[in-house]
Amino acid sequence: MRAYWYDNEAGDQRQPHDSGREVHAEYLSQLGVLYCRFADEKDVDKLAEERSYKNRDVITVSPEKMGDVYEEKVKSFFHEHLHEDEEIRYIRDGAGFFDVRSEGDEWVRIYLEKDDLIILPAGIYHRFTTDTNNYIVAMRLFKEEPKWTPLNRGPEVDVNPFRKEYLQTRQAIPSQ
Ligand SMILES: CSCCC(=O)/C(O)=C/O
Numbered sequence: 001m002r003a004y005w006y007d008n009e010a011g012d013q014r015q016p017h018d019s020g021r022e023v024h025a026e027y028l029s030q031l032g033v034l035y036c037r038f039a040d041e042k043d044v045d046k047l048a049e050e051r052s053y054k055n056r057d058v059i060t061v062s063p064e065k066m067g068d069v070y071e072e073k074v075k076s077f078f079h080e081h082l083h084e085d086e087e088i089r090y091i092r093d094g095a096g097f098f099d100v101r102s103e104g105d106e107w108v109r110i111y112l113e114k115d116d117l118i119i120l121p122a123g124i125y126h127r128f129t130t131d132t133n134n135y136i137v138a139m140r141l142f143k144e145e146p147k148w149t150p151l152n153r154g155p156e157v158d159v160n161p162f163r164k165e166y167l168q169t170r171q172a173i174p175s176q
């Protein structure tokens with residue numbers, strides 16, 4: 001895992017867009033974003049049990065696996081959105097970028113590779129993209145049935161109760 005401020009330069013989303021300004025895991029945790037490195041899948045079983053995650057699936061995001069819909073899918077993952085549940089992703093192969101909004105509404109880019117696990121809190125605005133290798137395999141954990149429900153950023157979603165709850169719990173974040 002490596003986290004840094006996104007450079008906001010135009011260009012391919014799959015490029016690193018690395019401003020060179022690093023972000024530490026402690027700051028991510030202030031945003032409610034938790035990171036772990038698990039070499040053993042049993043550690044994920046334990047985490048799933050502790051947090052009452054009953055279901056999981058494995059998604060491969062690549063042109064080989066997805067065919068014609070790959071570009072469309074990557075575009076939809078990169079559209080800024082939130083979920084009403086936590087997003088837990090455990091990377092099994094390949095790599096990709098999760099971008100999360102900071103308390104000042106800037107993008108923090110988090111690069112994840114095999115054995116990295118991330119937990120994004122409900123209500124945080126974020127987006128995802130593969131890197132230039134166009135290949136990631138991720139385990140997705142679900143409390144209930146496997147389902148991906150993004151709520152794209154907009155005035156209605158800004159006042160979504162899960163968004164408001166997220167902002168309330170993050171009120172005391174000092175800017176970095
Ligand atoms: C690599 S998992 C696919 C992306 C995804 O599920 C998501 O919610 C991105 O924000």
Ligand SMILES: [Fe+2]
Nearest residue numbers: 083087126150
């Ligand atoms: Fe998401």
